[in-house]
Amino acid sequence: MQQNKMRDDIWQRLQSVKNLQTQPAMVAKITQMLQNPATNASELGEFIKSDPMLASTVLRLVNSAFYGLPGRVGSINHALVLLGFSTVKNIVLSASMLEMFKVDTGSSKFCATELYKHSLACGVIAQYLAQTTGYEQKEECFVAGLVHDIGKMIILQVLPEEFKHVIECADKTKILFYDSERKLLSVSHQEVGGMLVEQWHLPPQIQDAVSSHHNPSPDSKLTAIVHCADVFARVLGYGNGGDDKIPEISDIAWNMLKLGNVNLANMFDDIEKEWQKANAYF
Ligand SMILES: [Fe+2]
Ligand SMILES: [Fe+2]
Structure with a gap:
């Protein structure tokens, strides 16, 4: 019984939190945008470029060995062309998630x-x-x-x-x-x-x-x-x-x-x- 009360109490505290120190708002915005089938590559590109931190993290990830691209990729548009929309979506999510873990x-x-x-x-x-x-x-x-x-x-x-x-x-x-x-x-x-x-x-x-x-x-x-x-x-x-x-x-x-x-x-x-x-x- 006491366990149930504690559970309810903790659950309420978790649910009542609107502004976490981490960045779920930012991640939520990105995931919502990425889930929207109407979002296109140029909108995604504009969004990435509007946040210099995100843009530089995306470029670093794009240039990491994981994506196996031949030359250095210097621009978000180039990254989108070479890797495609879906891969860049994953990179954006990884980069924004990384920010959430800097605690x-x-x-x-x-x-x-x-x-x-x-x-x-x-x-x-x-x-x-x-x-x-x-x-x-x-x-x-x-x-x-x-x-x-x-x-x-x-x-x-x-x-x-x-x-x-x-x-x-x-x-x-x-x-x-x-x-x-x-x-x-x-x-x-x-x-x-x-x-x-x-x-x-x-x-x-x-x-x-x-x-x-x-x-x-x-x-x-x-x-x-x-x-x-x-x-x-x-x-x-x-x-x-x-x-x-x-x-x-x-x-x-x-x-x-x-x-x-x-x-x-x-x-x-x-x-x-x-x-x-x-x-x-x-
Ligand atoms: Fe787990
Ligand atoms: Fe796990």
């Missing part, structure tokens, strides 16, 4: 940049898994992976003291961040993240991937992909999600992606190559 957590046990790396790795691996398992919406996988743990940043901003306790408890008792927050807060970052991406008007399948990535159902291949990408990012040690545990992989996700038929050593080698390219920028 001092006040804890020696948790670094937001490491969480960003973990999130980016999850996006890169999810995109790889989409390719290798025949899921057509590759970019959706990248976005879902990138935002899957965004709820952690919201809890950190809204409930900093509670967040510290969750981190300490996960560290001391060697449990997952996810189990620690459910134990101490009765709400989890996947619920909170799901709420946020719903506010951002991301498509329902991405909302599901965020709000169920720790317990995927058989109904969503995207959620299964993000679940596995999250576990693989941890197995391979890319960034840090807030604890040192590797969660058990869900049978549902494993079977849905037919990973039993895959040579895992080869797959991890391929993922490592993709990650090195993406990581070159950071």
Whole structure:
């Protein structure tokens, strides 16, 4: 009973927050614009150019090895021509998300940049898994992976003291961040993240991937992909999600992606190559 009360209380505090120190407003604006089918390349170009920070980050990302472009790309318009609208959309989202993670957590046990790396790795691996398992919406996988743990940043901003306790408890008792927050807060970052991406008007399948990535159902291949990408990012040690545990992989996700038929050593080698390219920028 008391747990329910605490849960309601925390939920209310989370929902009542309008102005977080992080930049969800900016990210929300970008995601809304990108979700609008009427948005075209020149509007996207104008938008990027209107924010010098965003423009320089986009150009740095465009010129990183990940995108494998032959020469140096010096202008946003050139980037759009060479990479195409959808890829630049992903870059804009990654760049604006990066800003959200530039936060001092006040804890020696948790670094937001490491969480960003973990999130980016999850996006890169999810995109790889989409390719290798025949899921057509590759970019959706990248976005879902990138935002899957965004709820952690919201809890950190809204409930900093509670967040510290969750981190300490996960560290001391060697449990997952996810189990620690459910134990101490009765709400989890996947619920909170799901709420946020719903506010951002991301498509329902991405909302599901965020709000169920720790317990995927058989109904969503995207959620299964993000679940596995999250576990693989941890197995391979890319960034840090807030604890040192590797969660058990869900049978549902494993079977849905037919990973039993895959040579895992080869797959991890391929993922490592993709990650090195993406990581070159950071
Ligand atoms: Fe998570
Ligand atoms: Fe994660």
